[in-house]
Amino acid sequence: MIIESEDKKSYISIDFVEDELERIPSICVSVSVKNNDFCGRNDMVWVELNVLKGFICELERLDMNRKGIATLGSMSPEDLILTIEAYDLAGHxxxxxxxxxxxxxxxxxxxxxxxxxxxxxxxxxNLVKEFNVFLQKYL
Structure with a gap:
């Protein structure tokens, strides 16, 4: 899955690596970031499925209301923090x-x-739908 900037110069890519469905239901993803010409990558980011579900619910509310914030955090807090927020009254x-x-x-x-x-x-x-499809593979 690729989340692209409006100007198409930056993106975050999230790709499935593996899952753990017994102990703590979670998935491991590879996350890469390109922000203009500045890049980073972590191939082992673990996210609990319940946290991902909550993030998707927040995205759906954000999509409907165009106000608020949706936050996704990894199991290891240093690995990934991703937020999407409406920053003005127009819903950008x-x-x-x-x-x-x-x-x-x-x-x-x-x-x-x-x-x-x-x-x-x-x-x-469409991005919200992509996250839902991504999650449905592991439920």
């Missing part, structure tokens, strides 16, 4: 993100990319 949408990756060399280090971009509001309903 901004995506903000923080993507981090833990590295060991020899100490624990975090490498992060943080930013945001405006979304194309005309295709937002």
């Amino acid at each position: 949408l901004m995506l903000k993100y923080k993507l981090s990756k833990t590295m060991y060399c020899p100490d624990l280090l975090y490498s992060s990319i943080k930013g945001g971009f405006e979304l194309d509001t005309s295709s937002f309903s």
Whole structure:
């Protein structure tokens, strides 16, 4: 799944890697970010299915009302924080993100990319549908 900026110069890509449906129902995704020419990637971001469901409900409300915020966080809080919010009365949408990756060399280090971009509001309903399709594969 690709979430693209309104100007088509930036995107976030989310791809399925694996799932864990027994202990804590969750999925592992690979997330890559390109914000103009600045890039980052983490191939092991775990998200609980209940958290993903809640995020999709928030997206649906945001799509209907064009006000509010939807937030998705990973199981490891440093790995991914993704928010989509209406930032004005006209209902324009901004995506903000923080993507981090833990590295060991020899100490624990975090490498992060943080930013945001405006979304194309005309295709937002399709994005919500894509998230629903993505979730239905694991229910």
